[in-house]
Every structure is written in structure tokens, then in C-alpha cells.
Amino acid sequence: MSQKMHFVTLIMASIRNKPGRNLATIFCFAFIAANIFSAQYLMAGAAGNAEKGISRMGADSMVVPAQYEVFIKGAQMGPATVNGIVRVEPSNFRVSNNIMDNIRKVPGISDMSPQLFVVTHAIPELSSSPVDIYGIDPDTDFTIRPWLHHPPEKILGPNEVIVGSDIAGEVSSQIVVSCQLYTIAGKLDPTQSSVDHSIFLRMDDAYSLAAYEANASPSFSPVAKGDISAVLVKAGPEADPEMVSARIQQPFPSSYLRVIGRNFALEPVSQEISGLPNLLNMISGVVVLASLPLIALIAAMVAHERQREIGLLMAMGAKRKIIFSLVMAESLVLAAIGGIAGIGTCLFIFSLLNSQVFLNSVLQITFITPQLTRISQMAGLALLVVIAIGSISSLWPAYQSSRMNPYDAIRGNGS
Amino acid sequence: MITVNSVTKTFGEGTSEIRAVDTVDLEVQPGEFIIIMGRSGSGKSTLLGMLAGLIRPTAGTIRIKGLDINTLNDNQIAELRSQEIGFVFQFSGLIPTVTALENVLIPTLFCPNGPGNRETALGLLKQVGVADRADAYPGTLSSGEMKRVAIARALINKPSLLIADEPTGDLDIATESEIMALFRQLNSEGITIIMVTHNPDLIPCATRTYRMSQGRLKREPDSPSCPGEQRTRDENTDLR
Numbered sequence: 001m002s003q004k005m006h007f008v009t010l011i012m013a014s015i016r017n018k019p020g021r022n023l024a025t026i027f028c029f030a031f032i033a034a035n036i037f038s039a040q041y042l043m044a045g046a047a048g049n050a051e052k053g054i055s056r057m058g059a060d061s062m063v064v065p066a067q068y069e070v071f072i073k074g075a076q077m078g079p080a081t082v083n084g085i086v087r088v089e090p091s092n093f094r095v096s097n098n099i100m101d102n103i104r105k106v107p108g109i110s111d112m113s114p115q116l117f118v119v120t121h122a123i124p125e126l127s128s129s130p131v132d133i134y135g136i137d138p139d140t141d142f143t144i145r146p147w148l149h150h151p152p153e154k155i156l157g158p159n160e161v162i163v164g165s166d167i168a169g170e171v172s173s174q175i176v177v178s179c180q181l182y183t184i185a186g187k188l189d190p191t192q193s194s195v196d197h198s199i200f201l202r203m204d205d206a207y208s209l210a211a212y213e214a215n216a217s218p219s220f221s222p223v224a225k226g227d228i229s230a231v232l233v234k235a236g237p238e239a240d241p242e243m244v245s246a247r248i249q250q251p252f253p254s255s256y257l258r259v260i261g262r263n264f265a266l267e268p269v270s271q272e273i274s275g276l277p278n279l280l281n282m283i284s285g286v287v288v289l290a291s292l293p294l295i296a297l298i299a300a301m302v303a304h305e306r307q308r309e310i311g312l313l314m315a316m317g318a319k320r321k322i323i324f325s326l327v328m329a330e331s332l333v334l335a336a337i338g339g340i341a342g343i344g345t346c347l348f349i350f351s352l353l354n355s356q357v358f359l360n361s362v363l364q365i366t367f368i369t370p371q372l373t374r375i376s377q378m379a380g381l382a383l384l385v386v387i388a389i390g391s392i393s394s395l396w397p398a399y400q401s402s403r404m405n406p407y408d409a410i411r412g413n414g415s
Numbered sequence: 416m417i418t419v420n421s422v423t424k425t426f427g428e429g430t431s432e433i434r435a436v437d438t439v440d441l442e443v444q445p446g447e448f449i450i451i452m453g454r455s456g457s458g459k460s461t462l463l464g465m466l467a468g469l470i471r472p473t474a475g476t477i478r479i480k481g482l483d484i485n486t487l488n489d490n491q492i493a494e495l496r497s498q499e500i501g502f503v504f505q506f507s508g509l510i511p512t513v514t515a516l517e518n519v520l521i522p523t524l525f526c527p528n529g530p531g532n533r534e535t536a537l538g539l540l541k542q543v544g545v546a547d548r549a550d551a552y553p554g555t556l557s558s559g560e561m562k563r564v565a566i567a568r569a570l571i572n573k574p575s576l577l578i579a580d581e582p583t584g585d586l587d588i589a590t591e592s593e594i595m596a597l598f599r600q601l602n603s604e605g606i607t608i609i610m611v612t613h614n615p616d617l618i619p620c621a622t623r624t625y626r627m628s629q630g631r632l633k634r635e636p637d638s639p640s641c642p643g644e645q646r647t648r649d650e651n652t653d654l655r
Contacts, residue, residue, distance in 0.1 A: 003532040005520035013512035312508050315469055316568075317497020317525035319490050407469040410504065 011329050014306070022334060025298050028291060029338020029386045034346045035287045037382035039280035041350065044370040044378065059143050059232035060241035062260045063103060063248060065093040068230070090117050090132050090194075094227040099257065103231055106247045108239030113140035114228040118206050119178075119213050119220065126175060127166050129197040133177065135206020136162075143232050144200050147188040156202055160185035164196040178212055180205075233259075288389060296393035299331055303397035310401050311409025320402040327398035328391065335390030339383040347375075416576065416607055417443040417466065422475030423630075424461050435461040437630035438475070445575065448602045449609045450618060452635070453627035459611040460505075460580055462627065466609060467502050467578050468492040479576070497526040501569030503579040507561035509553040515564045516540065516549040522571050531571035539567035543597055559590035566597060570606075577601065579610040583617070595620055 015022050068091055097114055104112065116135035123131045136144055138156035145151065148162065150171070156162060161175070161182040169175050169184050176182075177199060190196055201209070210223035233248065235241040249259040303310070310323055318326075370378070419441040426433045435458045443449055453459045464470035465477060468484050477484050480499065484492055496502075501522075509518045516536055523531035540546045543563035545556075553561055562582060569577055579598070583591040591614070599620055602608050610621075618624050624635040 003534060004527075005517060005523055005533075007524060009513065009517060010510075010521070010524070013510075013517070017512040309510055312504075312510065313521070313525075314493065315467065315496065315502050315504075315508075316522040317493050317572075319493040319525070321490075322525065405470075407464045410469075410508075 007326065007329070011326065011333060014330055015333060018302075021298070021302070025295065025334050026338040026341060028295055028298075029335045029390065030342030030345065031338075032287055032291050032389060033339040033342030033382045033386045035342075036284050036385050037343045037378055038346050038350075039284045040378040040381065041346065041370065041375070043280055044374055060235045061233045061245045061248065063099065063231040063233060064229070064258055064260060065095050066255050066258050067091075067093045068258065090120055091229065092117070092221040094223065094229055095257065096224075097226050097228045097231075099252070100228075100231055102251055103233065103248055106244060108236050108244040108247070109233055110236040110239075111140065111142045111234040112231055113137050113142055114203070114231050116203060116206050116210075116223070116227065117229045118210050118223065121178065123177065126168050126177075126199075127164075127197040129166065129194075131167065131177070132194060132198040133206070133209065134198060134200050135203040135209075136200050137203050142234060144188070145186075147191065147195070148186045149189050150186070154185075156185055156200075158202060159183060159205060160202070161205075162186040162188065162200040164188050164198045165190040166196040167199060175199075178209055178216070180209060180212065288385065291389060292393055295331075295389060296396065299327070299394040299397040300400075302330075303327055303401045307401070307404060307409045310404060311406045311411075314404075314406035315410060323404075324398045324402035327401050328394050331390045331394035331398075332387055335386045336383070339386040342386070343379045343382055347379075416445045416447075416480065417441070417609075418476075418478040419466070420476045420478075422462075422465060422472045422477055424458075424465060424470060425473045434630050436465065436472070439630075439632045441625070441632060443607060443609065445607055446602070446605055447607055447622045448598070448620065450621035450624045451609065451611045451627055451632070452613065452615065452618070452624065453611075457627040458630040459627045462632070463578050463580050463609065463611055467500050468496055493525070497522060497572060498529065499574050499576055501572070501574040501577045503562075503565050503569050503577065503582045505581040505584055507553065507558070507565050509556075509561055509564055509568075511553050514550050514552055515545065515556065515560075518553065518564055519568045519571050522568060526572045529572040531573070536567070536571055539570055540564070543567045544593070559586055559593065562586060562590075562594055563597070566594070566601075570601070575607060577606050577608045579608065581611050581613065583612065583614065 094116070100112065100114060103109065114137055118133045118135060120130045120132050136156075138145075144162060149165075159180075159182050161177075161184055163169065163175070163184055163186075165188055167175070167184075167187075171184050171187055174181055174183050182199075182201065182205075188195065207223065207225050210220075213220045214222045233244070235244040245259045249257070310327075313323060313326075314320075419439055422436060422439045423434065424436040426435055437458070439462060441449075451459050451462065461470060465472050466479075468479075468487075471485065479495065482495065484495070487495065509515075510521065513521070516533070519536040519539060520531065520533065523529060523536075537546060537549060540549050540563075543566050545560050545563045545567075548556060548560055548564075551560075553564070556564065566582070569579075577598075582598075583594050586594060595617060598608055598610065610617075618635070623637070625632050626635050627633075
């Protein structure tokens, strides 16, 4: 046991003295920290989605039949429209893949890949949602493969498929679609979009499937070999995507083909996300501003209540700066305890909600759990803010306490 | 040890001015036991507050060990208090949130290079007769025990001056006698004591007695007997 006493004994004893009031103060600090931390956490998760999404949504523009754009606008596609940049929306408007010869000549293009929407089927054993089936060119595809959970060692082969995250079946298992047997070669990460219940097969297999569908259903719109629904295009790093889009559009009449730029695809999601940080920041700001006078009032009450004790400490030889430090330290300890409790509770709740799933559905966007270092930074920031609030709100009471006349304070006449 | 020259303390201004201490002169030699008596509101506590550096005089000078406390800043006075002066209040003055032992140790926080530590605190509690209550909180102590702890606390930094403001005011006769015996013992060990009391029975214990009335300090005639312990100022001076 130490021979000397330490200030921390006095501070902790004082905190233990009024458990109810101090718990309420700690709760205030915890609420502020939780608010700030959760806002940062959600924003980081949403931003993570945007960054990851953008890196995955490699297409800068999409060349589609002119009717397609009318179809998309007419259908008033919501956030799911964003997935048009990964794959074309289900539509029966098609063009010949000959257009790719013209597009290929446009300077500034780094990648281009065709896609063909084949059919949508209700297949309950594979997904509770209708399953969209697409043909892609595995040799040139740059929009689907980045979403693969584990990139396959070999390229997509005949009778092999890549499936969305909601499609039942593991990699290497077999599924039946329209009486055709396919092997799952890869599974995509969740996208919180209709891509999750889509199946992608090689273009040859897509034409075979389309032929089968045409035979099986008279209402099926026939697909000629060489037909495609869209060409996804990526501009080179030096090229201006808008300029590239304009060049692609140039040789084609707008009544025949349309080039849809990246903005079209990203606008809905950017609008979706952009409001979130502002709202969360505003809430955090209001909470911080509202808490300052409240905590200052509590600190002033505590200092007033303890004026005789403070006078006694001064009579025993405590200098004014020690009194100031004691009052400040008490507030800082409460702030730190509250901050840690608030952040810890948030982390616990987020882990309980299984952020990858629950937050996705709540936020309507793919939520990416921030990395540990980022979480540490956010926790540090929230802790700093509550400690700053604790400091600022205690400054005046601490100053007043330190300026009290010890004699008056002891006799209960302190200011 | 202490020289008080024409010290005056007024509160308020103009027509509402109250002269709590009026042109007081006092000289206290090391090892003396001074008792100040007087009615409530006569200015005794104000004078003690000034002697302890808790109140600044309106006029006059107070020198403690040669230092004019009027010329010291707040920090220097606080330092002087922590090193040289022990104060026993009328009420127990214990901090309710820490144990008796920790209460005794509190002044060591403000005098880190002083002699006080856990061992000396326990020794003091033993000396004042409450060693067995070291881990008790003030709320569980009797009035007499609290007063003893407060005295132990006043002594932890080995001050040369002990100032006590009616330390036996709220105690029963038996406890009062015990506390006074303790004060006499401390005084015999060389500690200078200045004590305010209402109880005339305690007068014989002092080397000098003063009466305070309307802010003025007047010496009382020496009392013939404090059972077996009457001492002169000179004898006490030798003890230091």
C-alpha cells in the first residue's frame, strides 16, 4: 500500500458520493458519445459502400437501345437503377453486337463488355424473388466479376454460372434453370439490389437458353444470335468519361442507340447517401449544443453543493489551481466514463444488429463495416468531443470554485 | 511566532459597514497556549480566520514566523497554511466521502514534501485515540471521534501552530475533557495553540487568555490553576 495519498482517491471518492447524480451525468456524456460515434460509424459505413461500390461499378457508361432509356425512366426505377451500371435492367430491347465494332474505335475506352438479358423466372428453390438471367462475356466482363466473393481460379466455362448472393447453392454445386443443369462457378457479394437474385452465364449458354425459352413459351421475345441488351463501357484513366460518351453517341442516331453516363446510374445512390451525413451531423450538433448548458448547470450545482468541502481543502493548504484541477478532473473522469460507456454500448448494439445485414435493410444501401483502425479513430473522436464538452462546461464552475474565499466557503457564504 | 499589529477587519461599506475586528494587537510566542473567549459575533472566528490566512485584514499587519501575510499571494499563503498551520474547525470539517485515515492524509496532498504519510497518519489516529476507527467513514463516527480525527488531520504535516475554533463546542463534558487533555499534551510537545472557546472552565489550561468584545481584544487576568498543568509563557517557550 502506498504511503502517500493521491488526488485520484479524492476524485473517485467524490464521484462515488452521489451515485444517482453522477450516473445521470455519465448517462448524458454516454448519450453524446453514442450519438457522435454512431453518426460517424453509419456515415463511414455508407461512404465505404459508395467507395467500394464505385470501385466495383467499373462502367462509366452504358450503350443501350434508345427504347431502353424510355423504359427505365418510365418505370421510375429507384435505387436499384444504380445496378444498371453493373448489369442492364431486365428489358427485351436489344441491338446487334455489331455496334461494338464502332464503339471499339472510339478513343479513350479502356474496357467494354456486352450483356444480354435473357429471361426472368420464378424459381422458388433458388430464390424467393424472381430470378433474372443474363448472358455476359467472361473474357471482357469488368462489372460482374469484381463482385465475386472469391474470384474463381479459371474463367467462366460452358454450363457454368455466376450467381447473386440470394441464389441458393454454394460454389461447385449444381442448379437447374429451365431444365438446364449449370455448375455454380462463383457467388457475388451482397449488393442489396436485384443483382442478388440474378444468374450470369456465358453468352453462348445465354443464346442456347434463349432458344430453349423461345421453344417453351410462344410469348417469349426471340433472341437472335449476336443480340445484346447493352454494352458497358469504361473510359481510360486519362479520358474524360463524358467526352467518351459523346464520342460513342456520335455515329449513332439517338433514336437508335443511347449512351447513358455514369451519373445517371450513380445519381440515385449519391442522393440517397448525401442527405445522411448532413442529417446525422445536424443531430450530433444539436445534441452537443443542447448538452453544453445542461452539463454546465450540473457542474455548477456540484461545485455549489461542495463549497464547504472546497473551503476546507483550501484551509488545509490547497492552492487555487489545485481546486480548479480537482473540479475539472472530476468532470473529465465522468466524461471519460460516459464516453467509453456510450461508445461501448454502440459497438455492442451494432454487433448485435449484425451491421452487415440489419443496417443494410434499414439504410437501404450496402453498409460496409468500417475497419478496426477507422473505428478506433471514430471512438477517439467521440471520446475527445465528450471530454471537450466536459472541460468546457466545467470551466466556469471550476474557476468560480477556485476563486472562492475559503473562509466564506467554509461558512457556506461562498459565491 | 505571531505578531498582530493594529489589525482591523470590516465587512460591508458605508452605513452597513461592520467592524468585526477592531485594531487588535497580539504577540504569540512559540509554545504558548492562547485562549480567546467572547460572545457570538464578537469577532473571534474572524480573528482566527485572519491568523490562518483565510481572511485578509482590512488594515494592520499579521506576521507569522516573520512573514507578513499581507504581502503573500494566495499560493504563498496556501503553502504557509499547509506547512505551518493546522486548523480545527468548530464543526468536524471532515470530508464525508473518504475514511478517517484518508481525511487525516488529505493535507499531505497539498504538502507533498512534508513529513505526513500513511504511517504517521495511523500514529496520529492512535495518539488521539481513534486508531481502531481508521477505516470508518465520518458518517459512522461519533462527534468526539470526528473531532479527534479532525485534530489528527490538523497535525499531519507537523505544523508549528494549531488554531482551533471552538473545538469542544458541541461535545459532552467527558469528551470535552478528553479533547482538552489532548490539546494540553500537544502543547506540552511544543505546538503553539490558539483556541477560541465559550467555556470559561478551560481558561486555566491556557498560558494567556483574551476576551473579545465588539471586535476588540482584551487580556484577561491569569488564572491560578489548571489542575497540575499551569505553566508560564517562558516554560512553554523552552519546550520548542
